[in-house]
Amino acid sequence: MKKYFLIILLTVATTARLFAQDNKSQLTALILEKDSLFWQAYNTCDLKGLAGFFSDSVEFYHDKGGITLGLDALLASMKDGLCKQPDEFHLRREAVPGTVKVFPMEKNEVIYGAIISGEHYFYINKKGAPEHRDGWAKFTHLWLKQNGQWKMTRVLSYDHAPAPYLSTRKAITLPADVLRAYAGKYKGPQTGVAEISAGEDALLVTAYGKQFAIYPEKQGVFFMKERDLTFEFVNGNKLLVKEKGEVAEELVKE
Structure with missing residues (x-):
């Protein structure tokens, strides 16, 4: 009899554990879905x-x-800030892959809430300019079940920093004589004189007492791998330096 009683206890305990695990899996899926919908609304300024x-x-x-306290104050701050002129300027948020996690909150084995946390990037969308990744931060959100509905009650946005630059541009190979054709001294109002010479597969730029390489993306257009800078050679005597797609300086060949 004792043997069967122990089997029943073990079966009940195992079933309870599986049930709890299933509940937590469902909770994770639910919070991730709500998080995704929330950020869709954020990205489109759907207040x-x-x-x-x-x-x-x-x-x-x-x-x-x-600190911003209360729903009305939070919506007002967004309306007067990030979403004031969304057609002219707005941010797009994107989660850093592999960083977002959900943690169930429970009491007496009953789930009453969840924390979702992770890291994300912010992209600037400015009218007339290409989108570019600008910032990085961590986030922690507390969701609670209130009157049968899940609501976000606490939002922490912290550890903000510039986003690390990751170039998506692809370098091509140009003949040595083509590279040499771009060599020379170029003078600009900010840089002063920049000296450009031909390397094996790139151009070498010496300016501000330092040397760095720029790689050909296509004939006449070069880029840095470390920063969102491009260098466009125009008419054989001008060099346009662009940062994040916008002209930062124009240099003339001496």
Whole structure:
């Protein structure tokens, strides 16, 4: 009899563990789905849609912008800030792959909330200019189940820093005589004199007492691998330096 009783206890315990694991898996999927929908609304400045994800008493903590208390204040800050003129300027958020995790919150084995945290990038969209990745930060959001609905009640945005630059440009190979044709001294109002010489597969630029390489993306256009800088040679006597797609300086060949 004792043997069968122990078997029943083990079966019940195993079933309870499996049930708890299943509940947590469902919770993770639910919070990830809500998180995805929330950021879709953020990326499009859908303030009405955003309002539905927060509790009325939401608290927002930003390590650069301070504390914002309450849903009305939070929406007002977005309306007057990031979403003031979304057609002219807005941010797009994108999670850093592999960093987002969900942590169930429970009491007496009953789930009452969840924390989602991770890292993300922010891309600047400015009218007339190509989108570029600008910032990086960490985030932690607390979701609570209130009156049968899941609401975001605490938002922490912190550890903000410039996003590391990752070039997506591909270098091509140019003949040595083509590379040599770009060599010479170029003078600009900011740089002063920059001396350009031909390397094996790139051009070598000496300016500000330092030397760096720029690689051919296509004939007449070169780029840096370390920064979002391009160098466009025009009409054989001009060099346009562009940062994030916008002209930063024009140099003339001496």
